[in-house]
Amino acid sequence: MGNRRRARVIICPNPRCKQEIKEPILLNNLSTIPAGYYYACPHCLIKLNTYVYMRGRANLPSLFLTALGSTIMIWVGWLVWYDTTTWDKDIALIFFGSRTGEAISLGIGMKVIHYFLISLVPLLSGLLTFLRRRGKIIESHFNAPAGTKG
Numbered sequence: 515m516g517n518r519r520r521a522r523v524i525i526c527p528n529p530r531c532k533q534e535i536k537e538p539i540l541l542n543n544l545s546t547i548p549a550g551y552y553y554a555c556p557h558c559l560i561k562l563n564t565y566v567y568m569r570g571r572a573n574l575p576s577l578f579l580t581a582l583g584s585t586i587m588i589w590v591g592w593l594v595w596y597d598t599t600t601w602d603k604d605i606a607l608i609f610f611g612s613r614t615g616e617a618i619s620l621g622i623g624m625k626v627i628h629y630f631l632i633s634l635v636p637l638l639s640g641l642l643t644f645l646r647r648r649g650k651i652i653e654s655h656f657n658a659p660a661g662t663k664g
């Protein structure tokens with residue numbers, strides 16, 4: 515127990531190397547046209563899968579935000595489901611209705627729509643970060659084998 519500090523270190527995929535890579539180096543691959551850049555192990559210079567590299571640097575804040583957003587979203591969804599089935603309430607009423615006197619209002623007039631919006635922000639920002647990252651990875655994969663079609 516207590517040996518969880520290696521989260522950010524990735525291991526070189528080369529079976530002959532298998533060294534810990536703290537900071538991959540960016541190499542310029544001139545053998546492809548157009549020349550592509552890729553991350554490589556600083557010990558054996560093997561090309562690293564960008565995905566492995568990204569996963570090694572797992573974006574915890576965005577992961578956390580997404581988890582937080584989905585948690586609130588699920589809660590809001592449950593609330594809507596509960597209110598519609600138990601109290602036969604209207605969706606609009608659930609979202610915009612006053613919740614004074616209920617725990618949800620927190621004494622400051624919080625409505626379900628507020629929670630919904632609050633959950634949207636981290637969810638979207640987390641999702642955007644994820645998509646941007648994904649786009650980058652696809653791009654690097656796309657660039658690597660350039661000119662092999664034909």
Ligand SMILES: [Zn+2]
Nearest residue numbers: 526531555558
């Ligand atoms: Zn290596």
